[in-house]
Amino acid sequence: MPTARVTADPSFVVGPINRRLFGSFIEHMGRAVYTGIYEPEHPTADEEGFRQDVIELVKELGVTGIRYPGGNFVSGFHWRDGIGPKDQRPRRLSLAWRATETNQVGLHEFASWVQKVDGELMYAVNLGTADTRDSLQVVEYANIPKGSTLADERIANGRTSPFGIKMWYLGNEMDGPWQLGHSPADDYAKKASRTAKALRQLDPQVELVASGSSHPTMPTFPYWDRVVLEHTYDDVDYISCHGYYEEKNGDLGSFLAAPVKMDRYLDTVIATADYVKAAKRSEKTLNISFDEWNVWYLGDNLRQFPRQADRFYRTDEIEGNDWPEAPRLAEDVYSVADAVVVGGLLISLLRHADRVTSASMSMLVNVIAPITTEPGGPAWRQTTYYPFAVTSRLAAGVALDVRVESGQYSTEELGSVPLVDAVATHDAEGGRAAVFLVNRSLAEEITVTVNVGALGNLSLLESHMISDPDVYARNTKDVPDRVRLKSNPTASLANGVLTVTLPPVSWTAVALSKPKA
Template structure:
């Protein structure tokens, strides 16, 4: 048995936890929209064609905000294709994902769906094949109440009230050679700056996100981010981050420590933004939107990203001149180990809560998602559903800067890494706290002692652990409840000290009050 110690003091605050930290992402890719959230004729479909079983699961997941409609898709998307009578909407070639886009779900439908699930709609504009005028028009359509030709068109299309979208993304992954409209940093930055200025002139209340490097392994990172921010720093509120993680060549030790990789990525982006702040003698501190993050197995099933970026789809399913509707793309089936890593990535995001004030787990349904559906059939929770849902439910108030004393192990990718990682949150108004912990050891349980004296509480309300003797166990259509979190009976207090045993390769959430 190995031991570790966590020290918590509510005076050491990282920052307030913005509810947007528990956002997600839906793109017109694969089955994320069609047979994912939308399936007229499904036994649970409502009067708009949305699957009520999926709505219930999204509510349970605790998703606060949803980025839409892309992603790579947005760089070729004509937003007007998705408004007006459905029978008149065009069928377009989705160049990003080599499929047919029917446009049966557009802005009106998606906004209605986000209202049903209780999430904020965040919208990305096309800065690939479109420009400032197009972005202005969709903002006017969405946010201006009435009186102009464009706003009156929205009313004629059935929406009297404005959508009131606050968060707007200025394109997507524009440093990626796979992206329609890919351009050098200077060119994108000039377009983003003039678009941001125009959008604010139309609606001064919008919050704007500049497109940062699409992955920390890009050769352009972090120079792209520096260049973009030198043009846009005064115009935007956020710079975006995207990060996907996978186990490579059986290197489980490095995979379990992906949180270290995310930490280093975020620290570099923050340092780059703060360099530009100093360069400009600015009083404004820029925040981070980590608007795509998840475990994604790109190596075997899809052509590598971004190492070989000509395709993102399964080459064994889409070939030649085939342009299918709603192909099954990137439908990863997640394991216990994947869920532990997702829990660890959430710890890293909370650890940067002072600067990461928006984040989107990518994606929400079917495509690298915590929720999976079968057309005409069931919807179920993947293993990764649970750490997200529990963290969203418990992490309120502020994130705390905790100190972890733990043995280390060596990884091929990250060097020496602590066996135990942790973060704590504290909600003084509600009198509640939470501790989130990961045990990265592949062989040993670890007993952790947590000093609660400074929190002023010794009551453990609940302790839930994700672990299994088979870390490759998954939830499937045939066995949708194979993996679930379970109560950790080892949690106990003596005086002001909490003791809990973490199984090997596990993620744990402790609720205190």
């Protein structure tokens, strides 16, 4: 049986774990909003029309910040369409997803829902078809207590206190030709800089995210990021990353190594930001907002969506002038292998906790999501739900720069990569630690020893695992619990050494804590 060794030492810290790392994303796309979080006719709907079964699943998932309302949707959206009396709100054609937007859920409703799930609302402004004035207006409406026309309009619309939104995204994927209002890097950067300066004059407490490259495969990456930061470095707090991963042509080995691709992407963005920092002789270090990440089968056998090159697909057929409400779109059904990759991507994010201080798993419900619903019917957990929920709950304190010694395997896409990936977290004040591990081997178990003696006198608290003989097993409406979280019975701790056997294609989390007095 192959073996691997991991060393976790509190002297080697990556950085503190920001709770925003466990964020998510709701866009007005497909059924994420309508029949996802909002379905007034559903048996579990509350007085505002929100599905309470979904609320409970979201709370259990441990989501923190939630990015809204897009995504591509935001570049054609006017913020005023989602405020005021519902029966007076306009019905609009959403060009991003060729659908009809009813605007029955807008800023007020979504803010209320975020409060129900104990989250933080993070808002994207339209820098595609709108301008700096529109961004100023929505921030004034949302964040100024009273005394201006827009603040008083918010009060008249039923919200006496400000929404107090801290995180604002300056557009979305503006490097992409599919984006409404797409422009060259220099043009977007100047607009983003003007907007950022104006927003800080209005509300000095805002945190701002510049739109970085929408994927590392973009032909303009990392040129786009450099140009944007040369204009906005002094104006913003973050630059964004977006990354989606999928198994292609049956190459499971390369797919399981997707976190290596995320590592390389992040390292390049960080190097680019630090180059601009050096060129500007700045003392400020810019952070990363990985505000869209997930497994997404963009290349699956689905009908290509108009205008979106080879990136976006929908599952229903649209003909002629049909602009449906909440069509089924990008409703991937995830497997065990997908869940293992999601667990690995979370390891990658934790490994960069010093610079990645905000991240959003894209999305939250129905659209490439860990939660799926049926209109009028049940809601259930996809396989990818479990590694996110466990990591969000157990990862605390700081991420440690662990040393992993393991065998390698060859991949067609990425060359030689480690069979075992791992990260550890340590909360000295709380007296707890956690180790997260992935076995990428397609056929062999691997026994891993983790030296945790330097973390203090700890005992084994709990272990969790995603593994199945069928790596393509999935949860569906008819069999919602085919794949479940289970304990890893091989985990043991003795003399400061954690020993655990990892099944092939598996993700494992082990929690440790100080013994109770």
